[in-house]
Amino acid sequence: MTDQLSTREGVRDLHAFIAGLPKAELHVHHVGSASPRIVSTLAARHPDSQVPTDPEALADYFTFTDFAHFIQVYLSVVDLIRTPEDVRLLTYEVARDMARQQVRYAELTITPWSSTRRGIDERAFMDAIEDARKAAEAEFGVVLRWCFDIPGEAGLEAAEETLRLATDDRLRPEGLVSFGLGGPEIGVPRPQFKPYFDQAIAAGLRSVPHAGETTGPETVWDALNELRAERIGHGTSSARDPKLLAHLAENRIALEVCPTSNIATRAVRTLDEHPIKEFTRAGVLVTINSDDPPMFGTDLNNEYAVAARLLDLDELGLAALAKNAVEASFLDPAGRTRLTEEIDTYASAWLTP
Ligand SMILES: Nc1ncnc2c1ncn2[C@@H]1O[C@H](CCC(=O)c2cccc(C(=O)O)c2)[C@@H](O)[C@H]1O
Numbered sequence: 001m002t003d004q005l006s007t008r009e010g011v012r013d014l015h016a017f018i019a020g021l022p023k024a025e026l027h028v029h030h031v032g033s034a035s036p037r038i039v040s041t042l043a044a045r046h047p048d049s050q051v052p053t054d055p056e057a058l059a060d061y062f063t064f065t066d067f068a069h070f071i072q073v074y075l076s077v078v079d080l081i082r083t084p085e086d087v088r089l090l091t092y093e094v095a096r097d098m099a100r101q102q103v104r105y106a107e108l109t110i111t112p113w114s115s116t117r118r119g120i121d122e123r124a125f126m127d128a129i130e131d132a133r134k135a136a137e138a139e140f141g142v143v144l145r146w147c148f149d150i151p152g153e154a155g156l157e158a159a160e161e162t163l164r165l166a167t168d169d170r171l172r173p174e175g176l177v178s179f180g181l182g183g184p185e186i187g188v189p190r191p192q193f194k195p196y197f198d199q200a201i202a203a204g205l206r207s208v209p210h211a212g213e214t215t216g217p218e219t220v221w222d223a224l225n226e227l228r229a230e231r232i233g234h235g236t237s238s239a240r241d242p243k244l245l246a247h248l249a250e251n252r253i254a255l256e257v258c259p260t261s262n263i264a265t266r267a268v269r270t271l272d273e274h275p276i277k278e279f280t281r282a283g284v285l286v287t288i289n290s291d292d293p294p295m296f297g298t299d300l301n302n303e304y305a306v307a308a309r310l311l312d313l314d315e316l317g318l319a320a321l322a323k324n325a326v327e328a329s330f331l332d333p334a335g336r337t338r339l340t341e342e343i344d345t346y347a348s349a350w351l352t353p
């Protein structure tokens, strides 16, 4: 940041710039985006749940001791989604929250297996997300696309089922663009999922597994070599392997960086120790994302503000980050051009006195 921008006024201006900046988000989970407002509505529908409804109690509830604890709490929120109407409400309200932050395009990671195994009819599930997607685009101007992910810890049966839900022509939703892999990495080696990714890719889906969030760079190599990843979810530990950084940079394989998430799940100790600067220094295509924003007490705008501080960015640097997400997205070429131009127009207007 320049001297002027490091003044309090400058920082405030930068926040205002971020708030109005048109953005794309590539790494954000469906259930993990349930705001206190949405959680309260769902909890009121299902009063037997143990999830607190009071916002202050929720903040405590969303304080995690480690990654395993995070997944445990995450699954208690998954348990609040019991009917197709819950699925629709969650999806539609998440889009409303995105629109408030000037998010124009988002690839939302959904774990359909978690819902179908809880008894939600698979056809009704697909209809609910698609109905919400269309309404969100018409009413909020947010274009949503889906990434269906395998919950890794649940094993190959969940992988098989996720693949079926993603590729069966009678079920596959129109908005589906990619296939992912989430959950814990420790004790869940990536190569076992190769056959499922091969089939998903053959069916036209893009490969975007989480890797290197809680384990080392070898997991990122596995995601690239075995799962043919086109982007990496987190990829935090890539910083420990210069050859890997060079490979990511050379092949324009983007990292979906989620700084606050990495602190909340204790994957990284402090924000100042976050390797994002090493990524950009190595020429890696960095995108900024919020992962599970209300659970981590953040939102996409705050993640851009964090990135501005860690990378010492001004308005043009922030606009460049926003354009990285468009470049790494699975938007069609016309949509990509439109959003890139919108970002440029916004930045020029802001910077013109
Ligand atoms: N930062 C994250 N990093 C990784 N993943 C994250 C992150 N945030 C959210 N997730 C989500 O958590 C899910 C994992 C859920 C899971 O493993 C599981 C295991 C056993 C039973 C069930 C069930 O539903 O009964 C689910 C992933 O699929 C992913 O979409």
Ligand SMILES: [Zn+2]
Pocket: 027, 029, 182, 210, 233, 291
């Ligand atoms: Zn994630």
